[in-house]
Amino acid sequence: MSLPSDDGAVLSVGHLRAGYGTREILKDVSVEMAAGEIRAILGGSGSGKSTFLRNVLGLEKPWSGEVRVLGADLSVPGPEADLALSRMGVLFQDGALVTSLTVGQNTMLPLVLDGIAPKGAARELARARLSQVGMVDAWSLFPAELSGGMRKRAALARALVREPRILFCDEPSAGLDPLTARELDNLLLELHRSLGLTLVMVSHEIESIKLLAQRILYLDAGAVLFDGTLEDALQNGPDRVRDFFARRVDSGDRLEPSTWETIP
Amino acid sequence: MAEILLPTRLQRAWALEEGGGLETLAKKEDLVLRGSGVLEVDVLSAGTLHHIRRLAREHGHKVLLRAPSQVLLDRLAALDPGPDAPLPVAATPRPVLERLGQSGWDVVSHVAEAWAFGVGMVLGTWSLVSRREHGWPGATSRQLYELGASGLPVVVLLTGLIGLTLALLMGQQLAIYGESIHLATFMGISFVREVGPMLTAVIIAGRSGSAITAELASMAVQQEVDALHTLGAREASFLVAPRLLALLVAMPFLSLFASASGIAAGLVVAVFQLGLSPALYFQILVQSVHAQDILYTLLKSAVFATIIVFIACRNGLATRGGSDSVGRATTNTVVEGIFWTIVADCVFALVLYL
Numbered sequence: 263m264s265l266p267s268d269d270g271a272v273l274s275v276g277h278l279r280a281g282y283g284t285r286e287i288l289k290d291v292s293v294e295m296a297a298g299e300i301r302a303i304l305g306g307s308g309s310g311k312s313t314f315l316r317n318v319l320g321l322e323k324p325w326s327g328e329v330r331v332l333g334a335d336l337s338v339p340g341p342e343a344d345l346a347l348s349r350m351g352v353l354f355q356d357g358a359l360v361t362s363l364t365v366g367q368n369t370m371l372p373l374v375l376d377g378i379a380p381k382g383a384a385r386e387l388a389r390a391r392l393s394q395v396g397m398v399d400a401w402s403l404f405p406a407e408l409s410g411g412m413r414k415r416a417a418l419a420r421a422l423v424r425e426p427r428i429l430f431c432d433e434p435s436a437g438l439d440p441l442t443a444r445e446l447d448n449l450l451l452e453l454h455r456s457l458g459l460t461l462v463m464v465s466h467e468i469e470s471i472k473l474l475a476q477r478i479l480y481l482d483a484g485a486v487l488f489d490g491t492l493e494d495a496l497q498n499g500p501d502r503v504r505d506f507f508a509r510r511v512d513s514g515d516r517l518e519p520s521t522w523e524t525i526p
Numbered sequence: 527m528a529e530i531l532l533p534t535r536l537q538r539a540w541a542l543e544e545g546g547g548l549e550t551l552a553k554k555e556d557l558v559l560r561g562s563g564v565l566e567v568d569v570l571s572a573g574t575l576h577h578i579r580r581l582a583r584e585h586g587h588k589v590l591l592r593a594p595s596q597v598l599l600d601r602l603a604a605l606d607p608g609p610d611a612p613l614p615v616a617a618t619p620r621p622v623l624e625r626l627g628q629s630g631w632d633v634v635s636h637v638a639e640a641w642a643f644g645v646g647m648v649l650g651t652w653s654l655v656s657r658r659e660h661g662w663p664g665a666t667s668r669q670l671y672e673l674g675a676s677g678l679p680v681v682v683l684l685t686g687l688i689g690l691t692l693a694l695l696m697g698q699q700l701a702i703y704g705e706s707i708h709l710a711t712f713m714g715i716s717f718v719r720e721v722g723p724m725l726t727a728v729i730i731a732g733r734s735g736s737a738i739t740a741e742l743a744s745m746a747v748q749q750e751v752d753a754l755h756t757l758g759a760r761e762a763s764f765l766v767a768p769r770l771l772a773l774l775v776a777m778p779f780l781s782l783f784a785s786a787s788g789i790a791a792g793l794v795v796a797v798f799q800l801g802l803s804p805a806l807y808f809q810i811l812v813q814s815v816h817a818q819d820i821l822y823t824l825l826k827s828a829v830f831a832t833i834i835v836f837i838a839c840r841n842g843l844a845t846r847g848g849s850d851s852v853g854r855a856t857t858n859t860v861v862e863g864i865f866w867t868i869v870a871d872c873v874f875a876l877v878l879y880l
Contacts, residue, residue, distance in 0.1 A: 352753065
């Protein structure tokens with residue numbers, strides 16, 4: 263079975279509106295991502311980055327609009343969604359490894375869910391990915407025994423074990439020290455080059471974005487403020503986007519001070 | 527208009543002692559504060575001054591500073607609470623009719639959601655059993671050990687102790703009427719039909735139900751359940767099914783062990799307190815407990831197991847937020863689990879004995 267868009271746009275979002283309860287978070291977001299690009303989704307807190315990712319991954323059902331990953335709507339369970347899921351990987355913020363399984367078992371888990379026994383070929387593939395991220399020695403450790411950076415690397419191995427065409431990363435460098443964060447960035451870049459992986463990362467880490475991103479999607483208050491290349495964003499982007507990269511703090515909402523009346 | 531001299535050092539003591547008096551004054555008339563000599567303003571005093579000014583303004587009065595020192599002005603500016611706009615207030619309660627409608631709708635959607643979860647649980651278990659979906663190998667046997675086998679000692683011990691208590695009580699009553707021999711009848715019927723399965727259900731709802739909810743809730747909170755979704759796993763077959771299968775197998779056995787333990791405690795009382803022979807006790811027991819009683823117990827235990835797993839998994843997987851919600855979900859599971867197993871037991875009794 264093949265998917266409608268096996269070549270062409272790997273992710274297309276059209277007029278996406280989404281939120282929680284009655285609170286609207288995303289107001290009409292449209293975006294297309296081509297195969298092989300590295301795209302950073304950024305914006306301040308509350309801008310709708312995480313909601314965007316959750317809707318794209320099919321973890322929330324959009325209010326309206328269309329979301330397709332590799333041509334499939336992930337929020338509708340079925341063979342098409344399953345096929346798309348098997349060709350993508352997700353690196354969650356804290357790794358989200360299954361607590362009751364060891365690092366090795368976690369890495370084999372995607373294959374086991376495809377009906378492959380966790381031995382033989384599955385073991386070799388998991389070992390290959392774990393050595394790629396430098397974690398093969400942690401094979402029999404449980405997630406609780408790992409540091410934050412190690413958990414992320416193991417989760418990356420798990421996300422890569424089915425050789426995905428597209429990898430989603432939620433804040434890849436959040437909670438890591440600068441050195442570990444750069445190591446992870448370089449690892450992602452290397453994987454992008456060697457596997458031709460399409461990378462979609464939600465981030466607000468300027469260093470990571472500058473190092474990795476080719477194109478950026480800047481969300482502000484649930485709408486797309488800028489969609490284009492990184493160079494374009496730095497040179498001709500809206501003030502807010504340029505301020506973001508220049509680390510200028512937005513001071514528009516500061517309160518007027520009260521004044522005391524004085525008499526001589 | 528009152529004029530007040532501020533001391534050189536505005537400290538905690540000043541704010542606590544003079545603040546109240548100034549508040550009363552500010553509500554009544556305009557105030558002039560002479561602050562030329564102020565050399566120190568601590569954080570509480572600055573807050574007090576701002577508060578007095580706001581109070582005065584709310585009552586249509588003014589607070590003026592006469593020749594304030596630079597220290598006083600700087601400190602007041604540094605701890606400025608912003609404009610005089612009132613702080614946002616919590617949303618006012620909605621009208622009664624609207625709230626009634628909302629809670630009615632909540633009940634309907636709650637039932638619909640529970641129904642969907644139940645159907646998903648059955649289908650997911652079937653997918654796992656029929657190997658249409660794949661779980662982690664050995665997950666069910668691990669759950670069988672954790673939820674069932676490791677609960678055996680506590681189940682046997684507690685039903686034994688309750689059996690002993692009931693047997694002592696009943697033995698005395700029966701001896702009065704010269705019917706000590708029927709202790710075996712009483713212990714057999716009550717433990718096989720009621721006390722064994724019911725007590726097991728209560729213990730397992732507390733012990734294994736809370737364990738299931740705590741584990742699934744912390745998985746949900748740490749995005750593990752989301753991650754499983756993106757790997758193509760369905761929670762019904764990957765997480766719920768192994769637990770349901772394990773408890774469906776374990777509960778009937780636990781109930782039988784519980785009944786046996788209670789009956790054995792009855793034997794101890796019969797032999798040592800009432801002076802009956804063990805052979806007679808067993809003879810009467812076999813006469814009074816029938817095969818269908820045991821089948822009934824097994825069926826009832828399986829239903830209890832389903833109820834406990836349903837409640838525990840639903841509460842666990844629906845958990846959102848932080849670690850405080852994990853604790854709340856676990857408490858709910860224990861309360862709801864015990865409640866609904868007792869309700870189900872009552873329904874069984876009504877159907878069978880009426």
